[in-house]
Amino acid sequence: ELVLTQSPGTLSLSPGEGATLSCRASQNVYNNYIAWYQQKPGQAPSLLIYHASTRATGIPDKFSGSGSGTDFTLTITTLAPEDFAVYYCQHYNDSPCAFGQGTKVEIK
Amino acid sequence: DVQLLQSGGGLVQPGGSLRLSCTASGFTLTSRGMGWVRQAPGQGLDWVSSISASATTTNYASTYYADSVKGRFTISRDTSKNTLYLQMNSLRAEDTAVYYCAKYSYGSGTLAPFDYWGQGTLVTVSS
DSSP: OOOEEEEOSEEEEOTTOOEEEEEEESSOOGGGOEEEEEEOTTSOOEEEEETTTEEOTTOOTTEEEEEETTEEEEEEOSOOGGGOSEEEEEEOSSSSOEEOOOEEEEEO | OOEEEEEOOEEEOTTOOEEEEEEEESSOTTTSOEEEEEEOTTOOOEEEEEEOOOOTTTOOOOEEEOTTTTTTEEEEEETTTTEEEEEEOSOOGGGOEEEEEEEESSSSSSOSOEEEEOOOEEEEEOO
8 A cells, every 4th residue: 555755844934935845755656646735724635736736726836846656745935924834745546545644834 | 615514513422423515506416426525623635525427327426435434434325415425424533524526527437636715614523
């Protein structure tokens, strides 16, 4: 079973800075079937990126995804107050799908 | 516009049962697969179950379950009501979580990301 490990667990940054979040898979993710979600407190997750690098509808280009194989990255440029949240990666190339444990991006 | 409206949930004793509902609008459950994802208090996201869209010739939908709920939970749908269900039996304390229904973004199977989510409903298993 494919396991996703996200790092770091918490990222403390100031508004205006950039963020780099990592998602490592325990085995190759075929077709780069990796998605990234953002979750704010008390809200459902929302889809940011799929197929490792394709932005979902309405997602600004400050969010970008990259990677292939077992190593994937979510990059957020110029953090705005509304970007401070928890981010999850997910693989969907097999059933069961699975989520990483999340990276919290908090205000420093 | 796509919307997923959840109902059900609440407090139940260990060993008890509960049924969650998720009524969809803006698309039909026969066109897209659906899933349930839960989140224990202060924890991450945990996939629970999924159901594919129907095969056009047989109306048959495939179902999938996490090992932790297999044999206790049942995913189903009523296409006439465009509503997804999760029947939860033999509930345990570790099933306590917010449960979300979610729509697969493309295709008729379950190999896709979730593009729309319900508002979530809290299930608390406690005596």
